[in-house]
Amino acid sequence: MANDKPLMLTSPKQRQGSYFEQQACEFLQGQGLILIAQNWQQPKVGELDLVMLEKGQAWSTLVFVEVRQRQQSHFGDAALSVTAAKQRKIIKAARYFLQQNPQYHKYECRFDVIAYNTMNKKNKNEANITLDNQPNQRLEINQPEWLQGAFITSAW
Template sequence: MMCYDNSEMLSRLIDVMANDKPLMLTSPKQRQGSRFEQRACEFLQERGLILVAQNWQQPKVGELDLVMLEKGQAWSTLVFVEVRQRQHSYFGDAAISVTAGKQRKIIKAARHFLQQNPQYHKYECRFDVIAYNTMNKKNKNEANITLDNQPNQRLEINQPEWLQGAFITSAW
């Protein structure tokens, strides 16, 4: 399964019949997050992981950015990946932003994913974080991603930090 870029689809406008005003499906921050999730998916696929699910959501439970399968010689591992991005490190880098509360939400969503997908029960599970620490750049030629709310600003994308086994959980 290939990673898909849903930022275009999500950024489309739809007409609302009641007031004839277009309704934005996502915010600029959500579209930017989608772009980084796409980059993370491609990064992991280049390293041999197989995409199982992208932006898996369960209402009132949570969302999993990426669910990947890492094939090993002895066993395979189901990897739940949280993708984080920070423009500034004033309050710590992107990896640190995965708080204990966020970890609990990811673990809860992973449990629901496994309940709905029993074919993955036999796999070991791991929780990884892909962290992008970016910097604003004024020169448009030096970066890959434009900020939605600041069109003349670009982000300098550093190589992501891949934290394998970033956090663990007790018995499922």
């Protein structure tokens, strides 16, 4: 039930973000989660990178996933870039998602973060991805950090 609108990726940053969102989606599917929506957007509200379903024996959980990527720097890792303000936007978007998709109302909900901390590589032959805006710069992509229940909301 992914968005019906085609996603127009114009900037290198958008294309890079899309790449990491796809990597995160594949990683989570490998962990047994089912994709419900990708890049779900509600105008003037916000966007959800991934909405996944985690099926359990007793109950299933709807998982709202924020995907972050950051080159290692003195600003902290990718997971730390999900600020309180960003969390509020994600929660607000999740509420709208549930309003528009009432079939998921009875599911438990969880907010996860998938964080990619990348490093620049000098050897072109070892790189996994080339930055569009810097063709000679390549990134080494590490295994993602999966923070389950990364944040909660008290007024869900």
